[in-house]
Amino acid sequence: MADRDEAVTLDAGDPLRALYDRFVVADDGLIYLDGNSLGRLPRDTPARLTEVVSRQWGERLIRGWGEGWMRLPTTIGDRLGAGLLGAAAGQVAIADSTTVCLYKLAAAALAARPGRTEIVTDADNFPTDRYVLESLARERGCEIVWIECDPQSGPAPEQVCAVLGERTALVALSHVSYRSACILEQREITRLAHRAGALTLWDESHAVGAIPLTLDDDGVDLAAGCTYKYLNGGPGAPAFMYVRAEHQATLRQPIWGWLGRAQPFEMAPGWVPGEGIAAMLSGTPPVLALAAAAAGIDVVLEAGIDAIRRKSIELTQYAIDLIDEWLAPLGCSVGSPRDAAIRGSHVALVHPDARTLCPRLAGEGVLADFRTPDLIRLGLSPLTTRFVDVHDGLERLRELLRRE
Amino acid sequence: MADRDEAVTLDAGDPLRALYDRFVVADDGLIYLDGNSLGRLPRDTPARLTEVVSRQWGERLIRGWGEGWMRLPTTIGDRLGAGLLGAAAGQVAIADSTTVCLYKLAAAALAARPGRTEIVTDADNFPTDRYVLESLARERGCEIVWIECDPQSGPAPEQVCAVLGERTALVALSHVSYRSACILEQREITRLAHRAGALTLWDESHAVGAIPLTLDDDGVDLAAGCTYKYLNGGPGAPAFMYVRAEHQATLRQPIWGWLGRAQPFEMAPGWVPGEGIAAMLSGTPPVLALAAAAAGIDVVLEAGIDAIRRKSIELTQYAIDLIDEWLAPLGCSVGSPRDAAIRGSHVALVHPDARTLCPRLAGEGVLADFRTPDLIRLGLSPLTTRFVDVHDGLERLRELLRRE
Numbered sequence: 109m110a111d112r113d114e115a116v117t118l119d120a121g122d123p124l125r126a127l128y129d130r131f132v133v134a135d136d137g138l139i140y141l142d143g144n145s146l147g148r149l150p151r152d153t154p155a156r157l158t159e160v161v162s163r164q165w166g167e168r169l170i171r172g173w174g175e176g177w178m179r180l181p182t183t184i185g186d187r188l189g190a191g192l193l194g195a196a197a198g199q200v201a202i203a204d205s206t207t208v209c210l211y212k213l214a215a216a217a218l219a220a221r222p223g224r225t226e227i228v229t230d231a232d233n234f235p236t237d238r239y240v241l242e243s244l245a246r247e248r249g250c251e252i253v254w255i256e257c258d259p260q261s262g263p264a265p266e267q268v269c270a271v272l273g274e275r276t277a278l279v280a281l282s283h284v285s286y287r288s289a290c291i292l293e294q295r296e297i298t299r300l301a302h303r304a305g306a307l308t309l310w311d312e313s314h315a316v317g318a319i320p321l322t323l324d325d326d327g328v329d330l331a332a333g334c335t336y337k338y339l340n341g342g343p344g345a346p347a348f349m350y351v352r353a354e355h356q357a358t359l360r361q362p363i364w365g366w367l368g369r370a371q372p373f374e375m376a377p378g379w380v381p382g383e384g385i386a387a388m389l390s391g392t393p394p395v396l397a398l399a400a401a402a403a404g405i406d407v408v409l410e411a412g413i414d415a416i417r418r419k420s421i422e423l424t425q426y427a428i429d430l431i432d433e434w435l436a437p438l439g440c441s442v443g444s445p446r447d448a449a450i451r452g453s454h455v456a457l458v459h460p461d462a463r464t465l466c467p468r469l470a471g472e473g474v475l476a477d478f479r480t481p482d483l484i485r486l487g488l489s490p491l492t493t494r495f496v497d498v499h500d501g502l503e504r505l506r507e508l509l510r511r512e
Numbered sequence: 513m514a515d516r517d518e519a520v521t522l523d524a525g526d527p528l529r530a531l532y533d534r535f536v537v538a539d540d541g542l543i544y545l546d547g548n549s550l551g552r553l554p555r556d557t558p559a560r561l562t563e564v565v566s567r568q569w570g571e572r573l574i575r576g577w578g579e580g581w582m583r584l585p586t587t588i589g590d591r592l593g594a595g596l597l598g599a600a601a602g603q604v605a606i607a608d609s610t611t612v613c614l615y616k617l618a619a620a621a622l623a624a625r626p627g628r629t630e631i632v633t634d635a636d637n638f639p640t641d642r643y644v645l646e647s648l649a650r651e652r653g654c655e656i657v658w659i660e661c662d663p664q665s666g667p668a669p670e671q672v673c674a675v676l677g678e679r680t681a682l683v684a685l686s687h688v689s690y691r692s693a694c695i696l697e698q699r700e701i702t703r704l705a706h707r708a709g710a711l712t713l714w715d716e717s718h719a720v721g722a723i724p725l726t727l728d729d730d731g732v733d734l735a736a737g738c739t740y741k742y743l744n745g746g747p748g749a750p751a752f753m754y755v756r757a758e759h760q761a762t763l764r765q766p767i768w769g770w771l772g773r774a775q776p777f778e779m780a781p782g783w784v785p786g787e788g789i790a791a792m793l794s795g796t797p798p799v800l801a802l803a804a805a806a807a808g809i810d811v812v813l814e815a816g817i818d819a820i821r822r823k824s825i826e827l828t829q830y831a832i833d834l835i836d837e838w839l840a841p842l843g844c845s846v847g848s849p850r851d852a853a854i855r856g857s858h859v860a861l862v863h864p865d866a867r868t869l870c871p872r873l874a875g876e877g878v879l880a881d882f883r884t885p886d887l888i889r890l891g892l893s894p895l896t897t898r899f900v901d902v903h904d905g906l907e908r909l910r911e912l913l914r915r916e
Contacts, residue, residue: 132570142574149570157561161804165747166536166553170546170879177747205795207769208612231781236770236795239783243768336796343569343581343799364647365611366640375884377635379643391609391640392740395747397801400565475574480779 112503115495118426124419127411127491131340139501141476143489144314144454147340153403160399172395180398181389184405188339188348191409193312193331194322199350201385202335202401203367203393206313206347207236209332210280212361212388213349214240217278217307217330218248220359224277224306228253230263234286237311241280250277260443260456261285262292265300272304279306283321283331284314284452287479289424289444291319291452295326302327307355313337316348318420318453318490320413323350330355338453338489340404346397349388356384365390411491419490420453426495427455427486430502438509443483454487457505468508474501516907519899522830528823531815531895535744543905545880547893548718548858551744557807564803576799584802585793588809592743592752595813597716597735598726603754605789606739606805607771607797610717610751611640613736614684616765616792617753618644621682621711621734622652624763628681628710632657634667638690641715645684654681664847664860665689666696669704676708683710687725687735688718688856691883693828693848695723695856699730706731711759717741720752722824722857722894724817727754734759742857742893744808750801753792760788769794815895823894824857830899831859831890834906842913847887861888861909872912878905 119125132149140148164172176183181201188202189195204212218227227241231254245252253271255263262285272279279301283294298308310331315321317338323331331350335341351359364379366372367389372382381387408416428442435457443456459465459482466478477485484505488498523529536553544552568576580587585605592606593599608616622631631645635658649656657675659667666689676683683705687698702712714735719725721742727735735754739745755763768783770776771793776786785791812820832846839861847860863869863886870882881889888909892902 132566134571136571138573140573146569146574146576148573149565154562154565157565157800158558161553161558161561161746162536165550167538167540169542169544169552170550170881172550172747203609204612205608205769205798207771207795208608208767211767211769211794234770235773235776235779238781239768239770239773242783243766247766334796342565343576344796344801346798347795362647362651363612363615364643365609365615366643367611369639369643372639375639377642379646390615391611391751392738392748394609394750394798394801396561396804397748397798400800477574 112496112499115499118495122419124411124415124491127407128494130407131492137473139474139497141474141486141488141493141497141501143492144337144487145477146343147337147404147489148492150340150403150407152407153342153400156399156403157396160396177393177395180395181393182385184398184402185348185385187409188405189350192316192321192413193350194320194324195350196324196353198384199353200348201388202346202348202398203389204346205344206332206334207240209347209349210237210240210311211244212363213309213330213332214244214278214280216359216361217309218244218250221277221307224275225250226253226275226277228255228268228271228276228279230255230257230281232257232259232285232287233282234311234313237280237282260288261290261445265293265296268297269300272300272306274305276301276304276306278309280309282311282314284319286314287483288456289314289452289454291450294328298327314452317408317416319417328352335401335404339401339408341401342397342404345401345404346394351385351388356387361388363390367391367393407491416490420488421448423488423490423493423495423498424448424451424453424455427488427498427502430498431457434502434506435509438506453490454485457484457486458482459484465508469505472504472508474504516900516903519903522899526823528815528819528895531811532898534811535896541877543878543901545878545890545892545897545901545905547896548741548889548891549881550747551741551808551893552896554744554807554811556811557746557804560803560807561800564800581797581799584799585797586789588802588806589752589789591813592809593754596720596725596817597754598724598728599754600728600757602788603757604752605792606750606752606802607793608750609748610736610738611644613751613753614641614644614715615648616767617713617734617736618648618682618684620763620765621713622648622654625681625711628679629654630657630679630681632659632672632675632680632683634659634661634685636661636663636689636691637686638715638717641684641686664692665694665849669697669700672701673704676704676710678709680705680708680710682713684713686715686718688723690718691887692860693718693856693858695854698732702731718856721812721820723821732756739805739808743805743812745805746801746808749805749808750798755789755792760791765792767794771795771797811895820894824892825852827892827894827897827899827902828852828855828857828859831892831902831906834902835861838906838910839913842910857894858889858891861890862886863888869912873909876908876912878908
């Protein structure tokens with residue numbers, strides 16, 4: 109099993125092998141196990157940026173707004189929705205940071221449930237999600253109900269159910285845990301939230317591009333997620349917002365800007381919501397960043413999410429096998445679900461010295477993320493991680509631990 | 513005066529002539545009088561983007577965050593502050609759209625003046641500013657006091673003074689009117705607002721890079737502005753926020769995200785404000801867009817704002833002279849201040865058929881902006897507009913009007 113030749117064989121038989129060559133991989137021997145934090149640069153991206161910068165901006169100038177720029181948030185959004193979110197057209201827009209998108213969506217949800225004063229989330233939810241909810245709770249006089257659960261799994265439906273009630277306005281959770289990679293039961297939790305009269309907001313940052321999503325079928329009300337992880341959109345790439353069609357006429361986000369208004373260029377008095385998902389926009393679309401995001405999304409669409417998911421399961425299982433065989437005797441354990449059905453595309457490795465081990469591993473040419481208090485997060489982005497990368501990365505970690 | 517040779521001579525003597533060559537100008541004969549809406553592409557920008565995209569993202573990957581990306585909002589902010597805003601270090605950050613920045617700043621101001629329920633603004637303020645204030649007023653139970661004034665000028669200090677009182681929480685105005693280009697008396701209005709116990713929020717979008725700014729000296733509390741107009745940062749480039757140092761410990765913006773928190777990578781429970789201006793940040797910095805914004809800002813810094821202002825006054829005066837001589841007999845009038853001391857870098861031309869004239873002018877190869885109900889806005893961005901552009905653009909408009 110732990111034979112490097114086997115990893116080489118697995119890579120040779122990888123149906124997504126050709127897609128690996130669609131990304132820039134520097135000839136520096138780096139082992140990159142962090143594509144779940146910042147995805148690699150697609151080879152197409154520089155040319156796509158040159159088209160937008162040098163031709164569209166440089167030559168077409170202000171005319172670019174009439175020649176497609178204005179619709180970029182929703183045209184790219186629809187492409188992402190159809191190919192990766194399980195969302196019919198007209199429900200997705202890309203703009204603003206993930207944090208700002210989460211704020212707008214959560215605020216809209218609270219405003220749509222007047223009289224209800226509780227927001228349900230998970231004490232282990234991603235920091236920016238927690239902070240946004242704390243701010244809104246403080247501002248709107250709401251209370252956060254924190255679900256405490258095993259850090260290796262997210263809240264189960266019955267844990268959510270136990271805290272739902274007639275005061276619950278919103279259930280806001282991450283579909284895939286940024287720490288354990290555990291996949292939550294989005295459909296069932298959403299059903300339970302609806303039964304209690306609450307709305308749901310799902311953060312898909314660690315899910316999109318890694319696992320198939322079915323937002324429409326799951327009954328999800330609101331979702332957001334970032335495009336710089338598995339979607340390879342570039343550092344700080346803009347995020348997407350999903351608002352279920354049936355809510356678009358009634359939900360109102362708080363950052364009223366000219367781009368979310370009906371007929372923005374009339375510049376008329378009084379904000380009137382634009383049609384459909386456009387009402388969720390605020391400021392001028394970030395055209396350069398959107399072009400890079402689109403290039404990243406398009407490579408993932410080309411690969412197809414089912415093939416990506418198959419490889420993701422094989423890669424994460426391979427990593428878990430190596431941890432069990434090599435690293436468990438050296439004090440490591442697996443902090444992610446062993447059941448592939450509820451595991452996203454990263455593997456959390458638990459070690460008491462993770463905080464110091466992670467930079468030392470980087471010194472050995474292996475990049476992964478440290479997450480407090482004791483996790484090394486191995487991000488196995490399926491398009492850009494080879495089985496030999498997993499093998500070599502964990503082998504270097506083994507050598508490092510053996511030298512202790 | 514209206515001799516093309518004179519325009520050629522003026523260009524030949526322009527001390528900023530060399531800077532013109534630092535921008536991409538396509539060989540298509542286009543006359544671009546819209547650099548106040550979207551600035552031209554600096555020649556340096558593609559190489560700066562290549563450095564960030566292909567080398568930093570492509571090769572350094574996640575390490576980029578430790579190698580400068582994380583500080584981009586404030587390092588570029590400080591450069592902008594020192595060179596163009598009259599702001600000492602530590603008070604400026606670049607991130608998010610102008611709309612989102614205005615929202616964060618206005619919300620912070622209202623929270624800092626509890627018990628006060630009025631927001632003073634101008635009925636002719638830029639749409640996104642008005643909409644943001646309307647949203648916040650509705651959300652926080654405030655009322656907007658709309659100053660009505662001559663559309664060719666913004667509110668004078670005495671008009672602002674007349675509506676200030678113990679209920680005033682915030683005075684939010686544009687320093688330079690997006691319609692008339694009138695420069696408001698920022699320092700005096702700020703002084704009056706302070707005397708009434710209110711805070712001020714200035715939108716510098718049509719001022720920055722066109723006129724010298726002295727935010728520190730003017731006593732300004734809060735300011736925001738976009739980087740894609742006179743700063744040539746690219747379509748939808750991120751905006752800047754200024755928060756006066758003395759307010760940073762107490763003012764709290766509402767979009768609490770991980771990047772505004774102290775020690776973001778601890779990912780600890782509970783939002784705690786980061787130090788200084790960092791507390792105004794929310795999500796992950798948009799690195800690609802920031803690199804383009806920096807390239808645009810740097811060309812303006814190189815030119816120097818005093819030289820830019822001198823040329824701006826000459827260009828706008830030249831345009832006004834041509835309008836008076838050629839176009840006044842054809843039904844046009846000047847909708848901008850004739851006093852250069854209170855005129856920004858665009859000239860509003862008034863004509864009853866402006867709405868149809870503007871696209872017809874575009875058909876003749878002259879790009880300007882239509883603004884309701886009857887303005888053609890001639891944007892004379894000093895670095896990228898030549899006197900011959902003004903001459904030829906207005907000559908084509910004259911021909912068009914003569915054919916009526």
